[in-house]
Amino acid sequence: MKSCTAIAPSSTANLGPGYDVFGLALDALYDRVTIKKSAKKDGTIRIKMSDSAIPAAPESNSAGLVIKKMMQDFSLSDGLEVAVKKGVPAGYGMGSSAASAAAAAVALAGLYRLKITKEKLVEYAAEGEVASAGARHYDNVSASVLGGFVISSVGEGSVPRFIRIEPPKDLYMVVAVPSIPVPERKTEVARSVLPAQVPLKSAVHNVSGASTIVAGFALGDVGMVARGINDVIVEPARKHLIPGYDGVKKNAISAGALAVTISGAGPSMIAFLKGKKDANKVARAMAAGFSDAGAKSRTFTCRPSSGTRTV
Ligand code: HSE
Numbered sequence: 001m002k003s004c005t006a007i008a009p010s011s012t013a014n015l016g017p018g019y020d021v022f023g024l025a026l027d028a029l030y031d032r033v034t035i036k037k038s039a040k041k042d043g044t045i046r047i048k049m050s051d052s053a054i055p056a057a058p059e060s061n062s063a064g065l066v067i068k069k070m071m072q073d074f075s076l077s078d079g080l081e082v083a084v085k086k087g088v089p090a091g092y093g094m095g096s097s098a099a100s101a102a103a104a105a106v107a108l109a110g111l112y113r114l115k116i117t118k119e120k121l122v123e124y125a126a127e128g129e130v131a132s133a134g135a136r137h138y139d140n141v142s143a144s145v146l147g148g149f150v151i152s153s154v155g156e157g158s159v160p161r162f163i164r165i166e167p168p169k170d171l172y173m174v175v176a177v178p179s180i181p182v183p184e185r186k187t188e189v190a191r192s193v194l195p196a197q198v199p200l201k202s203a204v205h206n207v208s209g210a211s212t213i214v215a216g217f218a219l220g221d222v223g224m225v226a227r228g229i230n231d232v233i234v235e236p237a238r239k240h241l242i243p244g245y246d247g248v249k250k251n252a253i254s255a256g257a258l259a260v261t262i263s264g265a266g267p268s269m270i271a272f273l274k275g276k277k278d279a280n281k282v283a284r285a286m287a288a289g290f291s292d293a294g295a296k297s298r299t300f301t302c303r304p305s306s307g308t309r310t311v
Pocket of ligand 1: 013014019072093265
């Protein structure tokens with residue numbers, strides 16, 4: 001095989017109390033990565049980005065970091081031409097770097113027909129998060145690679161494990177992406193505002209919410225999932241970074257959303273719905289919340305995605 005292409009979905013991380021642990025793949029938008037062997041066997045990785053705002057140097061690019069690491073581990077020496085077509089906007093909390101990383105890992109594994117487990121693919125894709133977040137967090141990449149709702153079980157010193165649960169059929173989301181300037185390395189910035197320690201009461205609240213979310217996914221109960229989406233640790237520390245946060249949340253709930261939270265590190269906001277009946281109303285309400293705060297926004301109604309695949 002001379003070339004391989006994979007597409008990987010956007011994703012939302014955290015779902016409120018599941019900071020760095022929960023991820024849900026969203027079928028809103030996709031990144032596409034094509035990897036081609038070049039004529040020279042010089043081990044060079046050349047990346048062509050569809051979005052020139054994202055650095056194309058392999059060591060500062062999420063797809064590049066993944067490919068470099070996999071080539072090293074599998075002793076691959078071809079020169080590679082990599083084309084990354086961005087569908088997921090970078091810097092808005094929709095798992096953009098994770099989507100490029102996931103597509104890169106799956107495309108490279110496809111190109112060389114590597115025999116690796118899906119879990120290992122997630123671990124490789126997580127290499128890419130270092131480029132944008134400065135840390136190897138697994139929530140977006142695990143969802144983007146595996147699809148559905150994923151719990152990343154990555155206790156200190158233990159081997160990462162990823163638990164996938166098929167989401168309920170009637171789960172719909174509306175994501176509102178505000179057109180506001182975001183700082184470079186936004187995720188790193190959004191992580192720097194978080195408290196180093198939390199009161200026990202807050203930890204108990206979030207554990208209770210997170211458990212409810214997991215039970216909701218396991219039982220296929222959208223209402224239960226939504227009841228758990230209430231975070232008293234990360235969201236209060238980050239909401240000042242999002243103009244219109246309170247209005248967007250209030251409006252979405254009034255329009256019929258069951259829960260609303262920051263998507264990943266933001267600034268996008270995500271609403272959870274049972275069925276799609278109220279989706280347009282919720283989308284308009286969220287856009288109005290951003291507009292009242294002086295920000296234009298785009299909205300996407302979506303369902304869970306089944307993950308990364310070669311095409
Ligand atoms: N869990 C990460 C965070 C997701 O909230 O910082 C970043 O996309």
